[in-house]
Amino acid sequence: MNVSENKNGLTRELGLFSATALVVANMVGTGIFTTSGFIMAELGDPRALLWCWLCGGLFALCGALCYGELGARFPQAGGEYVFLKESLGRPVGFLSGWISLIVGFSAPIAAASMAFATYFFKTCSIPIKGGGAVLTLAGVQLVTLSPLTLTAIGVIIVFSLIHYHSLRIGSRVQNGLTLFKIILVVLFIGAGLLLGKGSTDHFSVTAANPWSSEKFAVALIFVSFAYSGWNAAAYLGAEIVNPQRNIPLSLLAGTSVVVILYVLLNLVYVYALPPAAMQGVLEIGAKSAAALFSAGTSRLFSGAVAIGLLSVLSAMILTGPRIYYAMAQDRLFFPVFGRLDTHRRTPTASICLQAAIAIVMVVSASFDSLLLYIGFTLSLFAMLTVIGLMCIRRRSNLPAGAYRTFGYPLTPLLFILGNLWIIFFSIKSRPMTALFGLGTIGLGIGAYLYFNRRQQPKDSLVADEGSVNAKCQP
Template identity: 55%
Template sequence: MRQSAANTGGLKREIGLGSALILVIANMVGTGVFTTSGFIMAELGSAQALVLCWLVGGLFALTGALCYAELGAMMPHAGGEYYYLRRTFGMLPAFLSGWISLIVGFSAPIAAAAIASATYLLGGGREPWFTLECYGRTVCVLSPATLLAIGMVVALSLVHYHSLRLGRRVQNGLTLFKIGLILLFSVVGLWLGEGDVSRMADVFHAGDAPLFSGGFAVSLIFVSFAYSGWNAAAYLGGEIKRPERNVPLALIGGTVVVTAMYLLLNFVYIYALPAEAMQGALDLGVRAGDVLFGSGFGKAMGVAIAFGLLSVISAMIMAGPRVYYAMACDGVFFRNICRIDAGGHTPGRSILLQGGLAVVMIVSTTFETLLAYIGFTLALSSMLTVCGLIKLRLSAPEMPRPYRTLGYPLTPLLFIGGNAWIVVHSLLCQPLAGVYGLGTIVLGALFYRLLMPAGEEQPGWKAGPPEQVGAAGGDGSGTRRG
């Protein structure tokens, strides 16, 4: 008989509001804001369009956070989107969401963050030692940067494997360092740095920002990658204290804080660098530091950013395995993934699986390809989840809703429409990323059929597992009601 994730009793509610908020911020503030503005500038060519793109991306993320806050307060269990889709649309969409989380939502961003961190840390010493190509495409690269990135993933995976308490402490420390770094760099850079104020003034002049162009939509793919993580607290719903209150506060508060930080940091980039110097640049933080404070500072800033990026790697290693754990406990993934480490109360095997996939991606994929692939595929999954919110409002109005989405139904419709626009333009402008994304979904459907032959679904599965004590103010033990 399959075991529901909510009934295992292995995960404990040990995460307070502060740690949940830090988790959301850490998941969001990572590789994206330090690396993608250069790609966006290459697409759009103007500082005004760059800032507008980050602002629109932040509003999209906020509409998503408002929607997920209602779902997270209603259903505070491990798994996030997987659990919500399981409740609203059934097993196959839920499994595909979990599959996307494994490949695209966490493993690929962990790889991208590790590559970026190693790139910042090593500066110019990134020439590959070994490259393997097949039919003109690179399939494996070994270099100082890839080996360092692998070491980061392995070390942080072992930290989170050890215990939730150790992982939480490391996570909080890394994130507070990163927040302090961004605020200090931004404030001091704008106040004392040697930049050009006129470039900042151009942002506010009336102009023809390409708001509805294909290039703007493609740029939002990069931005959506940078904002991905606004839903992080939902994945640990089974371990957050007072989830009916703390999950919405963490999701919404974290998204608002990060949007403000992103806009501030991009103004620093614009103040420091002309558009042509930003285009296609991966190490914008180092370049901006060189201009604002001199070349020595730029190198030190690169090391600081590399250390700060460890926070996002750690946060995703912490959040992602709860999805695969929930899937395994429901019998739709490898059963041994459901085991909880007795000493640390962590889904250890799930953590190791995710780390292994991230290592494979580090040695086999380019950074820019990872960004487009991630943004396109995650948009599909989050759109379907928000559609589930609307369905539950219509089909199950009696369900307790400790928090209701602000601006409903306009808020979910804006989120769905905006992401649909991104997906369509992704297919038109970057078809290869779309092919990779759709291929991931098809592969997931085939994998599901191998694991779950027709007719083996549990009766009543869609209704969801019995509630947990502590889900809405119980004793927090995560045990099953009598």
């Protein structure tokens, strides 16, 4: 493997396989093993469920094709932060980095750790509810400390330490967990469809008005959460070998594999369970395994899913800190988060910050509210990023031979319109969730004004010195 160091201290160590594995690991995990029950609760119709997953997959592929060009243009650490800074300006770039810190990575890490704990407890026959302490205020649950939340916290700390150790060790752990997860999913699909005790009659169940725009759009929020991660390789642009080739290829290959797996997995879920039995179920994978095989098999599957969920948790812990590192390098975040460990060459402070925020979310939020909050907010900034690509295209041409978005401009337009649809109905049907998302953006605007004001005196001094030096030139 070729290894080279960038001017910012990060080294190019990740090849095409590792970059693709990172995309697959970010995508396959919490969402596919937890959201189909919530989607069925919205739609009530198995055919609508499958079309919803196909539609979400199409949006994800369109996004991956667009981000591939952005990653090839700007092969730097930071992903959307860098893309939006270059296309729509520093304030929007900062907001995307802020959203990544709170919503893009910390919240999904919290959700993944909670899902891991749930499946792990199922494996060990430990009661999921009960025990621990709950702090409430005016009837509102603020903090929950229980065996489940403490297990989730523990796994966040362990994997943060792994990725603090080194990129090389972290990527090896990541690749191994990802391969295990893909083998698990493929075996479950094959065994479920060929050997499982399901019924094709489940596909013929119909529901009242499952195709309404509002229900379908809300269901797509859950789907968009499950597909989130299709842009993962773009965040590590400064650490990928031959980024102009490998970033687009890894995004497209990883997303295509996941779309196929997701549709097939949902076929298995519907084959295993009637729609009424799926509705609102979090551990949908374990319940499907029990219906297809036996309770003992379900426990084994829950254990395998728990191990597989560590892959997505690991991938997000690896990816996210590169954004906060890039922001701090641009002096739009506290300087400590822009430093690398001297010996390990990893952004230690950024890893710790992300872990701390994820832990706060574990003890303070419910699982389904986290999913809606994540899906709505990420859809907004992914849409802005693709709008930024179109702005960049208008301003400058790509060099000959560089990767260009396939199907441009239809591909980005389809992605933008699809996300506008999701955002509109999210606000209409889940105003409180949208309000929390918009509130997070509002806090980000305040944070940008603070950091920008801190930076101005230094920038002014540099500009003044440059001006004086220029005047002194003969």
